[in-house]
Amino acid sequence: MHALIVVAHPDPNSLTHSVAGHLAEGVASSGHTFEIADLAAEGFDPRFTAADVALFRREAPPPGDVAAEQARIDRADALVLAYPVYWWSMPGLLKGWIDRVFANGWAYDEGSDGKIVKKLRHLQVHLVAIGGADLRTYARHGYFGAMRTQIDHGIFDYCGARVGTSELLVPAETQDPRSHPDAAYAIGCNLFKASERREAPEAA
Numbered sequence: 001m002h003a004l005i006v007v008a009h010p011d012p013n014s015l016t017h018s019v020a021g022h023l024a025e026g027v028a029s030s031g032h033t034f035e036i037a038d039l040a041a042e043g044f045d046p047r048f049t050a051a052d053v054a055l056f057r058r059e060a061p062p063p064g065d066v067a068a069e070q071a072r073i074d075r076a077d078a079l080v081l082a083y084p085v086y087w088w089s090m091p092g093l094l095k096g097w098i099d100r101v102f103a104n105g106w107a108y109d110e111g112s113d114g115k116i117v118k119k120l121r122h123l124q125v126h127l128v129a130i131g132g133a134d135l136r137t138y139a140r141h142g143y144f145g146a147m148r149t150q151i152d153h154g155i156f157d158y159c160g161a162r163v164g165t166s167e168l169l170v171p172a173e174t175q176d177p178r179s180h181p182d183a184a185y186a187i188g189c190n191l192f193k194a195s196e197r198r199e200a201p202e203a204a
């Protein structure tokens with residue numbers, strides 16, 4: 001199986017890139033393939049333009065960069081998003097990628113009767129957010145719950161994609177940030193475990 005690992009961080013030496021790299025190693029070690037989509041290095045433009053509005057209104061085909069992103073998600077069995085928490089959510093670069101790529105007609109269909117047809121039911125999604133604040137801060141204000149509502153449910157459930165992993169990696173008193181790579185490697189190793197179990201023939 002194949003994973004598309006999307007990273008949204010401008011610094012290749014960041015903790016976020018390290019997490020994405022270790023997650024990819026875990027995927028490879030379990031016999032699967034991956035592609036890393038480094039949105040900053042690739043120069044993805046997150047600005048929602050008139051061409052994107054035309055696509056949303058079903059008046060024009062997708063711009064070339066949007067079609068290319070949709071095609072590489074179509075080639076993947078799993079989509080992984082690895083990103084730093086910025087202002088208790090995802091960075092603008094990644095939000096713009098979702099705004100533009102998860103378009104009407106590809107991620108979902110809005111019928112003339114107003115009903116939504118979810119078009120990404122085949123896709124599994126894994127979310128790995130890397131935060132700088134500690135867990136007590138997240139718990140006190142319900143920030144991670146808010147992220148799950150907005151991202152896991154608000155975006156991916158809306159399109160029918162199944163969120164398999166939704167992790168928040170933060171520095172804790174008991175957890176040095178350097179252990180993040182180990183957690184990421186384990187997420188990568190387990191990425192396709194549930195699908196493998198479903199596909200395995202029943203024991204005689």
Ligand SMILES: Cc1cc2nc3c(=O)[nH]c(=O)nc-3n(C[C@H](O)[C@H](O)[C@H](O)COP(=O)(O)O)c2cc1C
Nearest residue numbers: 014015016017084085086087088089130131132133
């Ligand atoms: C603009 C900006 C906003 C941030 N906002 C948050 C935040 O709301 N919550 C949080 O836990 N960390 C926040 N951080 C810290 C990042 O999540 C931190 O960079 C993260 O631990 C990832 O490390 P890395 O940048 O080395 O990948 C923010 C950092 C920046 C630059």
